[in-house]
Structure formats: C-alpha cells, structure tokens
Amino acid sequence: MVTGSRNKSIDFYKGMLMFGVIWGHTITALRAGMGESVWLLTFFRTYDMPFFMLLSGFFLARSMEKRKWTQEFIHKFRHLVIPVILWELLINIWGPLFDSVRNLFSLWFLWSAIGCSFIMIILCGIVKSKRWQIIISIFLIITFHMTDIIPFNMGYMFPFFVIGYYTKDLSRLIKGRTRSVLWIGAMVCFVILQCFWSGQFNVWNAGTSLFSGIDNIEFIILMRGLIGITGCITMKVVFDAGYLYLDTKSKALTEFWVKVGQNTMPLYILQSVIIENFLGKFVSLLCMNIGSNPLVVNIKLLGIFLAPCVALVAIVLELYIIALIRRIPRISEWLL
Numbered sequence: 371m372v373t374g375s376r377n378k379s380i381d382f383y384k385g386m387l388m389f390g391v392i393w394g395h396t397i398t399a400l401r402a403g404m405g406e407s408v409w410l411l412t413f414f415r416t417y418d419m420p421f422f423m424l425l426s427g428f429f430l431a432r433s434m435e436k437r438k439w440t441q442e443f444i445h446k447f448r449h450l451v452i453p454v455i456l457w458e459l460l461i462n463i464w465g466p467l468f469d470s471v472r473n474l475f476s477l478w479f480l481w482s483a484i485g486c487s488f489i490m491i492i493l494c495g496i497v498k499s500k501r502w503q504i505i506i507s508i509f510l511i512i513t514f515h516m517t518d519i520i521p522f523n524m525g526y527m528f529p530f531f532v533i534g535y536y537t538k539d540l541s542r543l544i545k546g547r548t549r550s551v552l553w554i555g556a557m558v559c560f561v562i563l564q565c566f567w568s569g570q571f572n573v574w575n576a577g578t579s580l581f582s583g584i585d586n587i588e589f590i591i592l593m594r595g596l597i598g599i600t601g602c603i604t605m606k607v608v609f610d611a612g613y614l615y616l617d618t619k620s621k622a623l624t625e626f627w628v629k630v631g632q633n634t635m636p637l638y639i640l641q642s643v644i645i646e647n648f649l650g651k652f653v654s655l656l657c658m659n660i661g662s663n664p665l666v667v668n669i670k671l672l673g674i675f676l677a678p679c680v681a682l683v684a685i686v687l688e689l690y691i692i693a694l695i696r697r698i699p700r701i702s703e704w705l706l
Contacts, residue, residue, distance in 0.1 A: 378628055379609075380425065380631070381628045381629075382609060382613045382624065382628050382631055383425065383606065383613075383631065384425065386612065387418050387421055388631065390414045391418055392645060392685060393677055393681040394414040394415065394418070395645045395681075396649070396678075397673050397677045400666075400677055401665070401666055401672070402653045402654045402663055405663060405666025405669050408677075412572075415569075416563075416597050417560075417602055419479065419530075419598075420527075420598035420602050421530075421605060423483065423527045423530035423534060424531070424537070424602050426487065426534060427486070427531040427537070428535065430442075430487055434494060438495075439491050439492070440495065442491050443491050446487050452704065453704060454484065456705055458475070458476060461476060461642065462476075475522070477638075479522070479638070480638070481521070481522045482522035482523055482524050485521070485524050486531040489528070490532070494535075504532075510528065511529050511532065514578065515578055515579060517579055518581075518582065523573045525578030526573045526594065553607070556599070556604065559596065560600035560604040561604075567597060636695075636706055637692070640691060644688065645680075
C-alpha cells in the first residue's frame with residue numbers, strides 16, 4: 371500500500387526500471403540471436419540491476435528499523451523465498467511447453483536479492499556496531515570477487531545492495547552543495563563511461579572473479595561498479611523529472627507506472643514465461659522455418675519502436691493476470 375508521495379515516487383522508479391527490464395528482454399526475444407546488437411539493451415543493463423539492488427537494500431534497512439532481525443528473516447522467507455519457490459515449480463512444469471531446460475534457480479535475480487537480504491539481516495542482527503557492519507560488508511564484497519563459486523552474480527549485486535542499505539547514513543554525511551556537486555559529477559561520469567562501455571564487460575561475459583583470467587578484469591569490475599552507481603544517480607534524476615512531469619500532465623499515466631512498480635516481483639516472474647520463453651521460442655521457431663529473422667532487417671526500429679510496444683502489451687497482460695490471481699486469496703497470499 372502506498373502511503374505517501376515519497377513511496378509513490380519510489381514505486382514510479384521501480385515501474386520505470388521494470389519497463390526497461392521487460393523492454394530489454396523483449397529485444398533479446400525478438401532478435402533470437404540474429405542481427406546486430408542493440409545499444410539500448412546494453413544501456414539498460416548498466417543501471418537497472420544495480421538500481422533494483424540499491425532499492426532492495428534501502429527497503430530492507432527500513433524494515434530492520436521496525437522488526438527484530440529474526441522476525442525480518444522469517445518475514446523475508448515467508449514473503450520472498452516461498453513465493454519464488456512456488457513460481458519456480460510452476461515454471462518448471464510449464465518448461466517443456468517451450469522446449470527449454472529449466473532449473474529451480476532460473477529466476478536468478480530474485481535469488482540474488484534474497485541472498486543479499488539474508489546476508490545483511492544476519493550480519494546486522496548479530497553485529498550491532500555499524501562501523502563493523504560496514505567493515506565486514508566490504509570484506510564480503512572483496513571475498514565475493516575472489517572466486518566464481520558465489521551464485522546468482524552476487525559478487526556484482528551485493529555492493530549495490532550494501533550501498534542501498536546505508537543510503538540514509540550516506541545522506542546524512544553528504545548534504546547541500548557537496549551533494550549537488552557529487553550528483554552532477556556522477557551524471558557526467560555516467561555519460562562519459564557510456565562512451566567506453568561494451569556489452570562484453572557485463573557479468574555474463576566477464577564474470578565477477580578477479581581470477582577469471584580475462585584481460586583487465588580488475589578494470590572491468592571497477593568500471594562496472596562505477597557505471598552502475600553513477601547510473602543509479604543519473605536515472606533517479608531522470609525518473610524524478612519524469613514523475614513530476616507526468617504527475618502534472620496525466621495522473622492516470624502516473625498511477626499506471628506506480629502500479630507497475632508495486633508489482634515488480636510478479637511482473638518479473640511472468641515476463642520470464644511470456645517474453646523470455648514463449649515469445650523467444652516463437653520467434654526462434656519462425657526464424658528456423660523461414661531461414662532468417664525479418665524482424666532484424668531494421669534493428670533500430672526493432673529496439674526503439676517494436677520492442678517497447680510489445681513490452682507494454684506484455685505488462686498490461688501481466689497486470690491482468692496478477693489481478694486475476696488476487697481474486698483468489700488462498701492462492702495470491704502464497705504467490706504474490
């Protein structure tokens with residue numbers, strides 16, 4: 371339930387971020403591995419996962435102020451782990467329909483958020499000194515980059531989660547003119563870094579381990595973190611401007627994106643079935659039958675026009691499915 375304008379604006383951020391996620395996945399599904407890469411997809415990935423993780427850490431810190439750490443652990447298990455497991459089981463049942471190999475951890479981003487949450491809950495529950503919490507968090511961040519065995523790209527995600535968790539403390543330290551200078555610097559830095567960024571630097575191609583053997587991996591990891599945090603700051607400014615503009619021009623449109631932001635978890639899960647599996651498989655089969663992909667003839671048109679239109683239709687469909695699930699309380703309380 372949204373109780374204030376600040377929460378409403380944060381839901382708007384989440385709505386915009388989820389639109390970018392589904393837009394990007396739609397580009398991938400429509401390309402079906404053919405044609406040129408789409409810059410817009412690479413752009414989305416520089417900030418969307420870091421921003422989601424930062425917000426997750428921010429909300430966990432607020433929850434930890436209201437509950438004991440043991441209560442928060444149980445709350446997260448009930449409202450995150452159990453629903454995700456149930457959805458994973460359902461997706462695995464549907465998997466053969468798409469001729470795709472599934473596993474219990476296919477929703478890797480949600481598992482990463484869950485893992486980061488549990489680490490911070492236990493750490494901050496046991497260690498009461500904030501200074502030691504931060505020291506141990508930094509130690510964990512370094513440790514996560516020393517090996518490839520840490521699952522769900524947590525080596526990449528955890529630093530942003532930690533920053534989000536301590537956002538309130540950072541806000542107290544950085545005020546007034548200093549904050550303005552840092553934010554302007556961050557936005558300039560984000561634009562500059564985009565000029566040198568490559569999709570080959572992402573976690574799927576370069577990994578998160580300092581010992582992966584990839585050339586300049588230290589530079590890649592540092593750049594990935596920097597473009598992530600500066601991207602969060604830059605896109606927050608963009609989203610704030612968008613929220614203020616839409617809220618004065620169209621309350622209905624603002625409420626739509628706020629609603630999207632309030633349903634990010636089920637939307638993310640449903641898009642994995644509708645976009646990543648169904649649409650992706652359909653386009654792949656079409657390309658196999660005709661020997662080419664007509665959708666990539668104009669790759670810019672696909673990325674800028676076709677993909678967002680399909681993504682919007684998918685979001686509306688998914689919101690309808692979510693509304694139907696909510697009509698059955700005994701099901702919705704476990705899945706949503």
